[in-house]
Amino acid sequence: MSDNLITFANVSRFYGEVLGINKVNLSIPPGITSLVGPNGSGKTTLMNLMTGLIRPSQGEITVLGIAPDDPERLCRAVGYCSQFDAFPKGITGYQFIYSFLRMYGMSHEECDRRTMASLQMVGLMEARNRPVGAYSKGMRQRVRLGQATAHDPQVLVLDEPLNGLDPLARAEAIALFQSWGKAGRHVIVSSHILHEVDRISDQVILLSHGYVVAEGQIQSVRGEVKDQPMQILVRCDHPNALAARLFEQNHVVEAKLHTDGHGLLLRTTDADSFYLLLNRIVMDTGLEVESVAPADDDVNSVYQYLIGGEGGTI
Amino acid sequence: MSTLHLRQIGAVLRLELKKTFFSRRGWWVYLLALGPLGITMLHWLVEVTRHMGRHSIGEDSLVFAALFHFYYLRLGIFFGCVGIFSNLFRGEMLEKTLHYYYLTPVRRELLVAGKYLAGLATALILWCGSTALAFLTIGRHFGAAYTDYIMHGPGLGQLGSYVLVAALACVGYGAVFLMSGLLFRNPMIPAAVVMVWENINPFLPTLLKKISVIFYLKNLCPVEIPIPPPFNVMVIEADPTPFWIAVPGLLMVALILLGYAGLSARHTEISYGE
Numbered sequence: 001m002s003d004n005l006i007t008f009a010n011v012s013r014f015y016g017e018v019l020g021i022n023k024v025n026l027s028i029p030p031g032i033t034s035l036v037g038p039n040g041s042g043k044t045t046l047m048n049l050m051t052g053l054i055r056p057s058q059g060e061i062t063v064l065g066i067a068p069d070d071p072e073r074l075c076r077a078v079g080y081c082s083q084f085d086a087f088p089k090g091i092t093g094y095q096f097i098y099s100f101l102r103m104y105g106m107s108h109e110e111c112d113r114r115t116m117a118s119l120q121m122v123g124l125m126e127a128r129n130r131p132v133g134a135y136s137k138g139m140r141q142r143v144r145l146g147q148a149t150a151h152d153p154q155v156l157v158l159d160e161p162l163n164g165l166d167p168l169a170r171a172e173a174i175a176l177f178q179s180w181g182k183a184g185r186h187v188i189v190s191s192h193i194l195h196e197v198d199r200i201s202d203q204v205i206l207l208s209h210g211y212v213v214a215e216g217q218i219q220s221v222r223g224e225v226k227d228q229p230m231q232i233l234v235r236c237d238h239p240n241a242l243a244a245r246l247f248e249q250n251h252v253v254e255a256k257l258h259t260d261g262h263g264l265l266l267r268t269t270d271a272d273s274f275y276l277l278l279n280r281i282v283m284d285t286g287l288e289v290e291s292v293a294p295a296d297d298d299v300n301s302v303y304q305y306l307i308g309g310e311g312g313t314i
Numbered sequence: 315m316s317t318l319h320l321r322q323i324g325a326v327l328r329l330e331l332k333k334t335f336f337s338r339r340g341w342w343v344y345l346l347a348l349g350p351l352g353i354t355m356l357h358w359l360v361e362v363t364r365h366m367g368r369h370s371i372g373e374d375s376l377v378f379a380a381l382f383h384f385y386y387l388r389l390g391i392f393f394g395c396v397g398i399f400s401n402l403f404r405g406e407m408l409e410k411t412l413h414y415y416y417l418t419p420v421r422r423e424l425l426v427a428g429k430y431l432a433g434l435a436t437a438l439i440l441w442c443g444s445t446a447l448a449f450l451t452i453g454r455h456f457g458a459a460y461t462d463y464i465m466h467g468p469g470l471g472q473l474g475s476y477v478l479v480a481a482l483a484c485v486g487y488g489a490v491f492l493m494s495g496l497l498f499r500n501p502m503i504p505a506a507v508v509m510v511w512e513n514i515n516p517f518l519p520t521l522l523k524k525i526s527v528i529f530y531l532k533n534l535c536p537v538e539i540p541i542p543p544p545f546n547v548m549v550i551e552a553d554p555t556p557f558w559i560a561v562p563g564l565l566m567v568a569l570i571l572l573g574y575a576g577l578s579a580r581h582t583e584i585s586y587g588e
Contacts, residue, residue, distance in 0.1 A: 086411050089409070103322050103415075103420050
């Protein structure tokens, strides 16, 4: 058990006879961790478990060394912005954040200061005295984000936090998550917007049908997917010549010329051998290479390889 | 109990009061509380426009006793408490807002206490207020005689007793319905069961009579109202419980129920049936 990790040890959760998650073993370090998977894959179950809203049918969970059935300690360390788009009736944005902050035992002045800072952070200062029920979807999402972070938690759990946000608010939210991640906190995000997950994640956890399909840094997860040839994009001055030399090797299974005539997208079953070969070709032929970059070590590609169409909608 | 715990209960209480008072969902509870007040006001208005002396203050106090026994205790306060206390948890589950409380570092038992106190404050203001105002207006048409009855006769004592019984009813039924709101998806089912049980109380054997709220409350009322014929033949008489047992006993039962509700709250999961 570590005081700096979120751990799941053989955790299963069933809803009657329906499987939520099954035999999950995880050890989540600080930074931004994205939960990726289709609807019903167990993302929200995992989040509800680590915030103590539900209990595991079996197995053990610790969040920074705290058991989720100890709300007095856990809820000081954790902030959860859930997917439930509901609010206590008749309260304003200010009252919403302030009232729940008071439950941490802080004084009025401290709660007021934190509430105002939180409202400022999510850009709702002007709307703070309006009832939350009259907010737009994006504003409601922002006020929930403000409420979840107002007590300055070490672990921030965000279920689809970018839903309903306009592009500017989305960029601001992402910048906020990144600053939290860089500060050494845990930011656990579930999102179906894969290219944004890709941009912000330090590590990903891929879920399907209640099982963890893969976890870790996305590049290393991609490296583990051996049955799918790696896609690499090479930008150079003579892609035709490069393609001809590359096809002499067995591990290069496909090559496509880029439409601008200065790039070659190829698929190889052995990336390490490919890079060695490319070095040799460059030395032999004097080929001018502008860039070499993997083209499918992103979340979207890995998701398609590991979960693909059988996983349902994302 | 530490300062932190008191602050946390205070925070829950404040938020709940904000939500419980003047909530649109509870309009019918206000109607239940204001109903008898409307009747006594009407009675006052009718009597002042008619010839005086048709009946006595004693008769009016009997009418009020019947109103208190059959309306307040068996209907108004009972269903008022169903409306107020059942919704403290069940209403939040239906509206999908309970998780906000469950994500704060408040012990579940304190959450139950805070919510109960908020419900109790609302119920006490409504029902003790309604009882007192109805009592004060029912004989208002007697003018100075009624003031004298209250200030120098048995009126003030009766008023105190009725208000105390109304308060104890809120305490007892409040605890019952807060717990049922936590344990049952549809709190109207346990409410119906409890209502039937409370209403057949006069006809139950002595031992079973004592497992109810109404038995103790009835004994504390200053004026007894007998069950009318033909049902009176089925009534089984039981010795009244002394005041010093009835009041602490009711408070103790409420505390036990709240303790159980606290344990249930600790084991409650937030999934909103999804």
